[in-house]
Amino acid sequence: MKFIIENLKLNIHEKNEENLTALDICKNLNNKMGIELLEKYVDPHKDSKGNPIIDKEGGTIVQPNAGFVIVANCTKTESKVYLNMTSHELVLDASE
Secondary structure, three states: OHHHHHHOOOOOOOOOOOOOOHHHHHHHOOOHHHHHHHHHHOOOOEOOOOOEOOOOOOOOOOOOEEEEEEEEEEOOOOEEEEEEEEEOOOOOOOOO
8 A cells, every 4th residue: 555655646635426535435444554654645734736725714724934033032031032934925924
């Protein structure tokens, strides 16, 4: 099964007539090896075309692009604060 998944050009998101994916079928059959192998290739946050899945409230989970870090000092607690500045095409600029 590992050979098939890694070497054949299959759409592992594709659903059959019963609206089940290969991962759904493995889960229904309690096929632990199949589940383990397929879960390596299925991103639950992306659709079959690799696009982020947007929920009904307009939110999604994205992997941000690296930016830079700002190190600031908190005057109240006298501790350092690290601000990670990142970007992603789905996140609007602060000015927008």
